[in-house]
Amino acid sequence: MIVYVNNIxxxxxxxxxxxxxxxxYCTDAGLPLCEGPFYDAWGNEIAADSPMSDGRHIFTTRPS
Amino acid sequence: MxxxxxxxxxxxxxxxxxEQITILxxxxxxxxxxxxxxxxxxxxxxxxKAPQLLLLSAGDNRTGSPYVDSGDHPGAAMIQLMNHIGFDxxxxxxxxxxxxxxxxAYCINAADFDFVSANVFPSDKHGIDLKPYxxxxxxxxxxxxxxxxxxxxxxxxxAHPDMCKGIGFLDPLKVAGHxxxxxxxxxxxxxxxxLGFETDIELARQFPEADAIIGGHSxxxxxxxxxxxxxxxxxTQNKFKYLTRLTLEVENGKVLSKKAELLPLSGYEAxxxxxxMVEQTKAQPFFKRVLSTVKRDIPRRESLxxxxxxxxxxxxxxxxxxxxxxxxxxxxxxxxPLSVADVYSLDPFGNDIVRMxxxxxxxxxxxxxxxxxxxxxxxxxxxxxxxxxxPKDSSRLRITSASLADGTPxxxxxxxxxxxxxxxxxxxxxxxxxxxxxxxTDGAACMIKFxxxxxxxxxxxxxxxxxxxx
Numbered sequence: 427m428i429v430y431v432n433n434i435x436x437x438x439x440x441x442x443x444x445x446x447x448x449x450x451y452c453t454d455a456g457l458p459l460c461e462g463p464f465y466d467a468w469g470n471e472i473a474a475d476s477p478m479s480d481g482r483h484i485f486t487t488r489p490s
Numbered sequence: 491m492x493x494x495x496x497x498x499x500x501x502x503x504x505x506x507x508x509e510q511i512t513i514l515x516x517x518x519x520x521x522x523x524x525x526x527x528x529x530x531x532x533x534x535x536x537x538x539k540a541p542q543l544l545l546l547s548a549g550d551n552r553t554g555s556p557y558v559d560s561g562d563h564p565g566a567a568m569i570q571l572m573n574h575i576g577f578d579x580x581x582x583x584x585x586x587x588x589x590x591x592x593x594x595a596y597c598i599n600a601a602d603f604d605f606v607s608a609n610v611f612p613s614d615k616h617g618i619d620l621k622p623y624x625x626x627x628x629x630x631x632x633x634x635x636x637x638x639x640x641x642x643x644x645x646x647x648x649a650h651p652d653m654c655k656g657i658g659f660l661d662p663l664k665v666a667g668h669x670x671x672x673x674x675x676x677x678x679x680x681x682x683x684x685l686g687f688e689t690d691i692e693l694a695r696q697f698p699e700a701d702a703i704i705g706g707h708s709x710x711x712x713x714x715x716x717x718x719x720x721x722x723x724x725x726t727q728n729k730f731k732y733l734t735r736l737t738l739e740v741e742n743g744k745v746l747s748k749k750a751e752l753l754p755l756s757g758y759e760a761x762x763x764x765x766x767m768v769e770q771t772k773a774q775p776f777f778k779r780v781l782s783t784v785k786r787d788i789p790r791r792e793s794l795x796x797x798x799x800x801x802x803x804x805x806x807x808x809x810x811x812x813x814x815x816x817x818x819x820x821x822x823x824x825x826x827p828l829s830v831a832d833v834y835s836l837d838p839f840g841n842d843i844v845r846m847x848x849x850x851x852x853x854x855x856x857x858x859x860x861x862x863x864x865x866x867x868x869x870x871x872x873x874x875x876x877x878x879x880x881p882k883d884s885s886r887l888r889i890t891s892a893s894l895a896d897g898t899p900x901x902x903x904x905x906x907x908x909x910x911x912x913x914x915x916x917x918x919x920x921x922x923x924x925x926x927x928x929x930x931t932d933g934a935a936c937m938i939k940f941x942x943x944x945x946x947x948x949x950x951x952x953x954x955x956x957x958x959x960x
Contacts, residue, residue: 427925437925438915438916438925439844439846439912439915439927440925440926440928441648441842441844441927441929441930442912442916442928445916446912446916449913449916449917450915450917453916453917453918453919454919459917466688466708467688468687468716470710470711470712470713470716471711472687472708472710472727473709473711473727473728475709476708476710477686477709479642479688480643
């Protein structure tokens with residue numbers, strides 16, 4: 427499925443969690459792994475094990 | 491004249507005092523039973539202030555602790571604790587299905603409270619007693635609570651398909667529209683959902699008749715409620731971190747005001763009686779259960795990794811399985827009994843197993859790339875063998891040849907099914923085109939399933955990697 431981390435497209439397995447998506451994002455971008463906190467598009471903090479669904483946007487810093 | 495003045499006074503009195511309704515909401519407790527005792531204290535304190543309050547769960551009560559999720563009646567230990575605290579109602583979460591319809595039916599029957607979900611349709615044979623909604627009356631105020639469960643693109647909730655077999659599911663947003671009539675039957679209308687915050691936003695836009703959504707699923711920490719289209723949306727992240735106190739002022743069947751506050755449960759002392767119940771739950775012999783007997787000492791970590799890979803491959807029913815050496819947390823294992831506790835010592839991570847298809851070339855690339863971020867050694871495999879060199883000047887190994895377990899060379903162009911854990915899936919560079927599907931089960935669960943079918947195992951000396959150091 428396709429999800430978005432910091433507005434960057436990330437391809438990840440079905441059933442992935444927020445931390446899986448961010449790890450994939452970091453690996454693809456060559457960044458050190460980031461373990462949270464993570465945020466949704468409204469700026470709410472989400473848990474690392476928040477289930478991802480196709481098209482969901484998450485962020486590693488609180489979106490303004 | 492006197493009579494009419496009296497009636498007017500009664501009328502005025504009737505409208506002068508609004509009723510205050512308190513509803514406590516929590517979601518995604520995920521069997522994190524160490525949090526139950528603090529929740530009990532918090533609820534007790536809230537009940538002293540508002541004895542008529544409602545305590546609601548937005549689902550995913552279970553799944554997250556072997557103390558709760560295993561045994562003869564998976565999930566039931568959590569229901570017992572919820573009965574003790576005095577829950578009034580729960581929505582179904584996707585994880586309520588994790589042990590199949592029979593286990594869910596047992597839990598619902600064991601609960602002193604009802605479960606609601608308007609878009610879930612079990613067949614009669616399942617014996618699952620589920621209602622679409624429930625109407626409570628508190629201090630003369632009628633409070634309707636409608637349950638809704640998420641379904642994904644496959645039309646099922648996020649659970650293993652085998653565990654929901656024979657149960658019908660409909661789109662929760664479409665189904666919700668059929669229950670707008672509840673507004674006329676209630677003074678307060680609550681949607682108790684397990685949809686995720688983003689879908690709750692959409693629901694609020696389509697269902698302004700609701701006063702509030704007590705949501706779950708996305709593990710979102712919603713500070714003091716999010717007002718969308720006049721509907722107050724709440725969620726308490728997960729695992730007993732918070733509880734939401736929803737307060738509504740109701741007068742003559744109308745909600746005058748509403749507010750939500752997030753109460754951090756870390757600030758409460760553990761209730762002693764509940765803590766004792768939790769300890770009792772933990773004292774069950776589950777972890778001591780012997781799964782198999784190890785025939786001879788296993789002196790090498792790689793051999794233990796091969797056993798783990800065999801378990802994952804068996805569980806996922808794939809051609810090949812890969813386990814990274816960093817995921818094998820014991821170096822040796824002595825001959826004798828192998829218990830559930832040993833399995834969790836060997837794999838304490840709880841990473842889900844992902845099934846995918848990959849070409850032979852992609853599988854060899856995964857094996858090489860894993861070593862770029864796991865410096866514990868060459869990955870362990872099942873269903874195949876490989877030879878590799880570890881160049882002096884490189885942190886990555888290079889595979890020189892590889893074959894299936896029967897000796898057939900791995901064809902770089904052929905497609906194979908592969909099982910691998912979610913951590914490797916997310917952290918290994920250049921993964922296959924097929925991103926895979928989580929089996930919704932972790933490595934330890936696969937090992938338990940694999941080992942309990944074998945009275946005796948012998949992995950002494952098992953090695954599937956021939957490593958040449960340059």
